[in-house]
Amino acid sequence: xxxxxxxxxxxxxxxxxxxxxxxxxxxxxxxxxxxxxxxxxxxxxxxxxxxxxxxxxxxxxxxxxxxxxxxxxxxxxxxxxxxxxxxxxxxxxxxxxxxxxxxxxxxxxxxxxxxxxxxxxxxxxxxxxxxxxxxxxxxxxxxxxxxxxxxxxxxxxxxxxxxxxxxxxxxxxxxxxxxx
Ligand code: ZN
Numbered sequence: 001x002x003x004x005x006x007x008x009x010x011x012x013x014x015x016x017x018x019x020x021x022x023x024x025x026x027x028x029x030x031x032x033x034x035x036x037x038x039x040x041x042x043x044x045x046x047x048x049x050x051x052x053x054x055x056x057x058x059x060x061x062x063x064x065x066x067x068x069x070x071x072x073x074x075x076x077x078x079x080x081x082x083x084x085x086x087x088x089x090x091x092x093x094x095x096x097x098x099x100x101x102x103x104x105x106x107x108x109x110x111x112x113x114x115x116x117x118x119x120x121x122x123x124x125x126x127x128x129x130x131x132x133x134x135x136x137x138x139x140x141x142x143x144x145x146x147x148x149x150x151x152x153x154x155x156x157x158x159x160x161x162x163x164x165x166x167x168x169x170x171x172x173x174x175x176x177x178x179x180x
Contacts, residue, residue, distance in 0.1 A: 001024045001033060007029045010027075011025060012024070012025055023035075037106075037110055038071055038109065038110050039071070039110070040072070040110055040111070040150075041070070041071075041079075041081035042069020042115070043067060043068050043069070043082045043085070043094055043097070043114060044114050044117065044155070044158055045067075045068065045090070045119050046117070046118055046119065047119045047122065050137055051138075051158070052067075052119060052133065052135055052136075053067065053133070053142075054068055054090050054132070055131040056129065056130065056147055057129050064145050066146065066151050067114060068082075069085055082097065082115045083097070088127050088128075089127045089129050090124050091124055091127050093121070094119065095118050095119075097116070098115060098116045099113070100157075100169060101114040101150075101153070101169070101170045102114075103153060103173065104171075104173040105150065105180050106173065107174070107176040110180070112150040116158070149174055153172050157172075
């Protein structure tokens with residue numbers, strides 16, 4: 001950050017009084033610009049024994065497969081964000097969303113959250129951010145072509161839990177050296 005979003009003045013970095021971290025502070029209007037982690041909300045849509053994946057039409061990881069997910073917007077709930085991202089990327093509506101996976105990604109200040117959900121129908125298609133959307137059996141999951149480690153972990157947990165048909169909420173964290 002270089003300029004204050006309130007007044008346009010140059011910002012500096014300093015530790016505000018009563019704080020313990022470096023913040024961007026505007027010397028003109030005294031606004032403290034806090035920067036905090038972002039939440040990525042997504043879904044793990046199923047149809048019977050199959051899982052829906054999207055092949056990314058955008059960077060990063062263009063051409064790789066992912067679960068529908070994206071940054072939460074202001075004013076929406078996490079579940080609404082997961083639903084919205086699924087509509088945007090896969091033109092698909094979900095029902096019975098269940099919180100399932102939370103992966104901390106501290107080195108890029110993100111938290112990735114996935115809901116299990118059933119597709120409301122087979123009415124789905126590639127949205128503008130996807131090249132292709134399709135259903136996969138477990139045996140056909142393109143493990144080496146998955147876009148993100150958080151998606152990899154979520155699918156791994158899901159297929160392990162599905163053997164017992166019990167789906168506790170799972171948590172995990174990526175170590176600093178790992179890609180997302
Ligand atoms: Zn300012």
